[in-house]
Amino acid sequence: MPVLTLQALTVHGVGPVDLTxxxxxxxxxxxxxxxxxxxxxxxVADLVPHGGEALLDGVPASAMPAHRWRAQVxxxxxxxxWWHDTVGAHFAPCPGVDFTVLGLPAAAGDWQxxxxxxxEKQRLALLRLLCRGPVALLxxxxxxxxxxxxxxRVEHHVRGYLTARRAPVIWVxxxxxxxxxxxxAIYILEGGTLAPLSRPGHRSAREGTNRP
Amino acid sequence: xxxxxxxxxxxALAAVLVLALAAxxxxxxxxxxxQLVVSGxxxxxQLLLVGLLLKVVFDADRLLWVALMAGVMLAVAxxxxxxxxQRRFAGPWGYALGTVSMFIxxxxxxxxxxxxxxGTRPWWEPQYAIPLLGMxxxxxxxxxxxxxxxxxxxxxxxxxxxxxxxxxxxTPARATAGxxxxxxxxxxxxxxxxMAAAGIISLPxxxxxxILAGAPPWTAVKYQVLIMFMIAGGTGFATLAAVALxxxxxxxxxxxxxxxxxxxx
Numbered sequence: 001m002p003v004l005t006l007q008a009l010t011v012h013g014v015g016p017v018d019l020t021x022x023x024x025x026x027x028x029x030x031x032x033x034x035x036x037x038x039x040x041x042x043x044v045a046d047l048v049p050h051g052g053e054a055l056l057d058g059v060p061a062s063a064m065p066a067h068r069w070r071a072q073v074x075x076x077x078x079x080x081x082w083w084h085d086t087v088g089a090h091f092a093p094c095p096g097v098d099f100t101v102l103g104l105p106a107a108a109g110d111w112q113x114x115x116x117x118x119x120e121k122q123r124l125a126l127l128r129l130l131c132r133g134p135v136a137l138l139x140x141x142x143x144x145x146x147x148x149x150x151x152x153r154v155e156h157h158v159r160g161y162l163t164a165r166r167a168p169v170i171w172v173x174x175x176x177x178x179x180x181x182x183x184x185a186i187y188i189l190e191g192g193t194l195a196p197l198s199r200p201g202h203r204s205a206r207e208g209t210n211r212p
Numbered sequence: 213x214x215x216x217x218x219x220x221x222x223x224a225l226a227a228v229l230v231l232a233l234a235a236x237x238x239x240x241x242x243x244x245x246x247q248l249v250v251s252g253x254x255x256x257x258q259l260l261l262v263g264l265l266l267k268v269v270f271d272a273d274r275l276l277w278v279a280l281m282a283g284v285m286l287a288v289a290x291x292x293x294x295x296x297x298q299r300r301f302a303g304p305w306g307y308a309l310g311t312v313s314m315f316i317x318x319x320x321x322x323x324x325x326x327x328x329x330x331g332t333r334p335w336w337e338p339q340y341a342i343p344l345l346g347m348x349x350x351x352x353x354x355x356x357x358x359x360x361x362x363x364x365x366x367x368x369x370x371x372x373x374x375x376x377x378x379x380x381x382x383t384p385a386r387a388t389a390g391x392x393x394x395x396x397x398x399x400x401x402x403x404x405x406x407m408a409a410a411g412i413i414s415l416p417x418x419x420x421x422x423i424l425a426g427a428p429p430w431t432a433v434k435y436q437v438l439i440m441f442m443i444a445g446g447t448g449f450a451t452l453a454a455v456a457l458x459x460x461x462x463x464x465x466x467x468x469x470x471x472x473x474x475x476x477x
Binding site for chain 2: 132
């Protein structure tokens with residue numbers, strides 16, 4: 001039962017942030033542009049120098065090599081870069097990945113990276129992350145480039161992943177309606193301080209509101 | 213050896229060429245006249261001073277003098293490596309990175325060549341040690357500067373890729389493998405090309421000089437081959453060392469990319 005805990009996390013004027021995300025729960029994170037939401041996720045992934053500690057199941061990031069920590073807390077940046085020529089080359093550690101779960105053709109692995117649209121990149125980046133099996137998820141605007149149908153698909157897929165793996169998730173979005181759909185608790189980051197925005201209740205109570 | 217020594221008048225005649233070129237440049241408004249004249253004067257003064265210095269060091273024939281001169285050459289080469297980088301490491305690292313790599317590589321290869329190959333006695337015989345080291349440093353400096361410049365430029369331009377790969381759980385070594393390979397390749401390309409073209413497209417300067425100075429072509433050729441191999445080995449290992457050290461310095465103990473350690477020139 002992995003639990004993600006932030007203890008007095010501080011980074012560039014953000015924080016100290018204390019937050020506990022239980023296994024299989026989504027902490028929605030919103031706030032004005034430039035408030036430091038992305039920065040906070042990068043700090044949790046230990047990609048920037050920061051104060052305080054992030055812990056997974058009580059084990060602090062500093063107790064293990066950084067690359068092991070990052071493999072466990074899967075960070076999805078808002079814009080995902082691609083470095084090999086084909087899509088498939090990025091999926092080398094996970095052969096047999098199913099692209100159709102996010103509405104992409106099964107042969108997407110053969111695509112040239114240079115021809116990908118924004119929305120394709122975004123969905124493929126999520127698959128690239130999930131197929132490596134992270135224990136927790138840090139999602140930065142994972143559906144910003146997608147239409148309504150694709151957005152629902154992504155939300156559904158992430159929910160399936162966190163239910164199966166009992167993964168704690170921090171989900172950054174400007175779309176409060178989306179956070180109301182996916183999150184167990186919503187927080188707002190403003191002026192460097194994290195505050196609870198609302199508690200939409202337990203997810204099981206919302207399952208019926210999935211299709212408005 | 214039947215060397216025809218050159219008189220100052222001979223050199224003055226040659227200098228007329230540069231002056232004529234400067235005049236042509238002024239006439240064509242190329243704006244290179246001043247630079248040409250200043251560079252010409254620098255060449256003359258610098259080489260005269262080195263000539264004097266070499267004469268003193270050769271006459272003194274003492275290890276301390278040779279070591280001192282080698283140290284100065286290394287220090288200047290290290291500065292030049294740093295100067296040639298668009299984005300260099302801040303603080304003492306900017307200087308130390310190239311200098312240490314060149315020291316390890318160029319010095320050990322030169323000493324190896326002197327002791328094991330040429331077999332001079334004493335091994336630091338200045339007439340051999342200083343020219344060999346000079347040629348080593350000149351070329352090693354090029355390779356190291358090119359490689360480090362490529363490495364830091366790539367890390368800067370592709371920082372999002374590096375971070376994305378780190379985020380997927382890759383180690384810094386893996387996330388930068390392609391960039392490090394590229395950097396080493398760029399550093400080694402000049403010497404690989406020089407070896408491939410030697411004798412066909414270009415007659416290497418050292419060999420030409422020896423032949424002009426009256427050495428039998430066969431001896432000159434053998435020295436040139438020795439030099440080529442030394443340069444290849446020296447440049448190669450210095451470049452490998454500089455890229456390895458530089459790539460490490462791009463990250464901190466928590467494997468974070470720390471580009472603020474680079475300063476734009």
